[in-house]
Amino acid sequence: MEIYWVLGIPLAGGLFLAAWGNRARAPELNALFSLATLAAAAALTMRIVAEGPIMVGDGWFFIDSFNVFLVALTAFVAFTTALFSRPYMRIEKDHGRLNDARLRLYHSSYQIFIGAMLLALTTNNMGILWVSMEAATLATVLLVSLYRTPASLEAAWKYFILCGVGIAQALFGTILLYFAAEKILGSGGTALLWTHLNGVKEQLEPTVLQLAFVFLLVGYGTKVGLAPLHNWLPDAHAEGPTPVSAVLSGLLLNVALYAVMRSKVLVDGALGNDMAGNLMMGFGLLSVVLAAFLIKRQTDVKRMFAYSSIEHMGLITFAFGMGGPVASFAGLLHMTMHSLTKSAIFFAVGHATQKAGTQAMDSIRGLIRTNPTIGWGLMLGTVAILGVPPFGVFASEFLMITTAMHEHPWATPFLLTALGVAFAAIFGKVQPMVFGETELPRLPHQPALAPVFVHLGLVLMLGLFIPPYLADWYRQAAALLGG
């Protein structure tokens, strides 16, 4: 039952906000709808924790510990981002960058986007998974171009066409999957249900599944931002409004990776070898290394953190590729940590760029002097994402690297070098932004930074102490991934 609320509220919210327009209280309504979604997601989570995996609606929806954890995370970050966007978008409007019509589009698309991601996470049908991934892209194309500047239009175009081509590959992968499944499960709607496929995965034709996985990985991998398919990602993150960057980076990438993982479980069963895992390790490692070296060359602050997202998604993909209980556990933990930390960083960066009036890092200086909360938020977020203990990112990265040392020692030097380069580059660039000298005035508005500290607090807590039930939960999810 809860599942219908989880999916219905964002959809209803999107339609309602489209009709409501940007009248008074639209931002509050947006946050309220997100809060209701979060409440429904929490109820769903509690039920799964109590009852174990469930199937709802004739097998159309399937929720187990793996996806319910992402549902909870998605609903939570969606809510805090809605809270953040309320004052943020008001300031943008006061600066004359947005008008009422665009804010209406923003609020409505935001809810539809969240709804599409939640549908992708909860559906049991690999075809509907594809459809909702594409819907999530379409809902955000016009959000990336919200400012209508030449650069933002170009970014949105790139986002649309590259992800469109990518996702077309995933469609072909899905067709191949259906082709293999239909011989065993018979034609019709049930042959694409993940639970059915999972039941017969040993019988699926290995050569077809192998080909299908390559297409699915390339297709959804484009969305994850895996190198060399990552070209759209920095542009879309840098040119869109900051709340959109936060949800793209914190949520959409996770959902795309979720799609890859669901496919991987099937392929592993059919092939009985490490083909899928090795491919993921390759793509993951390439992304980590490439992103780390590109971070060094960035001058735009949001672009730099976008590359950092590529780096972290690469790490997670690498961890899932290694497989095994510890690495999968680390991958899931890192997904959580990255979502929370990266969205917190984008919130702080958003206000910092509003204050400086530009995203160029050379012009953002001395945050701690004029707006200490923004400065501290950015500094702590940066420290957390760079994997400094005691933040949770350290724990997950530590687990990943120790596993890599045991199982794939050849990869360790690449990983460590990349992490080191990224550390030096990001820290070197953020430090003057926070502590340098500035003549700029204080941001005249009250920034919305409570979400930043809530996120960072959670990351800190999970770094020091993972509650036993949460650890159990991660372990269960890791076991589902074949750990």
Add this chain to the structure above:
Amino acid sequence: MNLSFHLQVINLLAALLLLISFAMLSQRRVVGLVTLFAWQGAALAASTALVAWSTGQHHLYWSAALTLALKVVAMPWFFYRLVRKLDINREVEAVLNIPTTMLIGIALVIFAFNLALPISQMAGTVTRSTLGIAMACVLLAFLMMITRRKAITQVIGFLAMENGLFFAATSASYGMPLVVEMGVALDVLVGVFVLGIFFFQIRETFDSLDLKHMERLKER
């Protein structure tokens, strides 16, 4: 009217699809491209309906009707309007000249047939021989997207790719489950609608739909 006759007609339509894909590669004007796209949709709808009739897979009628409504009627109409309103029916300049593109296209067709061979041998459908053609259509559409510089031609290339994928699904496994096909069609429809809005935004900002204005965002 026996099955082998139907098969011959389906093969004929498949060949037509491939021919239209090549014609799209060589077409220089946007309006011509839209017309070819509509014809490609028509061939796809006809062959899907014929497969439905000859194999008794009734859900394929829906898929054929969707293709007819969206890709033969709605989208071409929309594109014609767009071309008129935005006044963009000038020559499409290509990155490569047309003969070179055609030669690459031929190589792609050979590659596609090789790629499809192992899969079509496993398929149990009567239409499996057309899988190679479907793959070739996908790759040719991809080539068109790479070699054309106008935003609208890239979109038509993208939709032609989708046509090829649908054809592949029909020939390999008599289409996808109906819900999925409806969902995909809905996505395509919304996508084209979003792009319509988007074109006007691009046009307003750049005074042109040529993608050479959109090369500012690069790693330096």
